[in-house]
Amino acid sequence: MGPKTTERNRLVLGSLIRHLHDFAREVELTIDEWMAGVHFVNAVGRIYSESGQTRNEAHRISDILGLETLVDEIAHKIISETGVDPTSSAILGPFWSPNAPFRENGGTIIQDPAPNGRICLMHGVVSDLLTGNPIPGAVFDIWQASSNGKYDFQDPENQTPNNLRGKFRTDESGKYWFYCYHPTAYSLPTNGPSYQLLQMMDRHPMRPAHIHIMVTHPDFKGCTTQLYPRDDPWLETDTVFAVKDDLVVDFKPLKGDEKAELELNYNVILAPKDYKGKLL
Template identity: 40%
Template sequence: MSQLATENGTFREERSAEIVNARHEGCADPRLAQIISALVFHLHAFVKEVHLTQPEWQAGIDFLTTAGQMCSGERQEFILLSDVLGLSMLVDAINHRRPDVATENTVLGPFHVDGAPQRQMGETICLDGKGESCRFEGRILDLAGAPIEGARIDVWSDNAEGFYDVQQPDVQPKWNNRGVFVTDSTGAYSFLGIKPVSYPIPDDGPVGRLLAALGRHPYRPAHMHYLITAPGYEPLVTHTFVGDDQYLGSDAVFGVKASLIAPFERMPSGPVIWHSSFDFVLNPLT
């Protein structure tokens, strides 16, 4: 063991992180040792930088305790905290670096549901008849611009009031604004939905109170979710965002990327009010 680990086990403020990390020298997992050592180093540096007071430390403990108490099978307050601090998007960005031509990832969000029904191209996913109708279409392409056949496109969005079907199981039809589509040899996709609307993330817990204390709103800009998979390609988890939404520059979870802002054009006539065209480019598996 190092001198720091054996010098009577005493603690000194000026070398606090080094003294704590010296206790981890026997860790058999190198990656765990790396992560915990870096965490201790930066955590101690943070406390020293802000001169954290005892009441502030206790407030932090109380915040984390309350966040844990709100977690359940339907709600994960710690992921929500990660989202609003930009950590979820940073982890996603680091783990999904792609060539510039490939479509960028963004967060999956808490409302994806496995098992949505597969529909025929051009069919509607809106089952409650509410909202402003919109035709979504485009192509699924490889890096060279060639169409990808057999790409599975899982889509979902909120309803006209800003709620997903799983949030209102007794109000909305099951699978409302959800569907799966599979491309043919042209790589084209097309379906009818509604123009999404912006909505707030759950803000009735400690994360919502933190946002309010920071002077931040809880809203996400309007978006359509896509989960696109195809044999031989990396899965793509992404959104397309409504280009004129007021929250594009202040998304509560930092999910907006400029390349994902899509055109939503009002149709001059006919039963469909809006049209949004967007091509997705998949990155091959390495």
């Protein structure tokens, strides 16, 4: 590399190239295998391109190789020194949208009711790791697949843009509440390079049912994570390795609210922006 490379680029790309070469030497990579890899990389971007850039296959590949979860761990794992841990992070995944609208507490993210959707009142408090105080004005961004396992932009026949997406602001008591669906397990797409790779590894393409959330506030470290029903059969073998113990939750039957049959109470703990804690 030339003298004008930044120190970080020199470190990162140098390490990447070294590991790539070590890998090839270690397994004595054949020309056919290398060529298969080249075709694979082209196919990944081709799916992205031909989907109108809505299907982020490179993101998905890095997820099934466990890379996003690892990077997430490196970036976010805080072991607190107070006995209370902040809410664990989990991967963003390829379906977050910057365009989700703000909605009022008590509202619903269900724009397009789905046949088997089980409506759930989700609510909780966002609080400060250090003081335990509630955090008013935090943005609680939620997105989820519909009862057919598809997100809005995968399913234009049944869903309008921003169906099952929304941003809520916590009130004076740090509370948020809204209606959503009990989540549904789904398979990653089975017609592209990521599924080919899973098949080569004899792995299934299932993600456990989950709700994505991203909770942010200017004074706190944001938390992007996912919540999983405790009875989901795919928790142990999540194809993208994103399940953590404190993210497994209990949906409970709800009485006395004609709008929903289930309830989920989930509290989020954020660490202050400058909190160091112990990094993993």
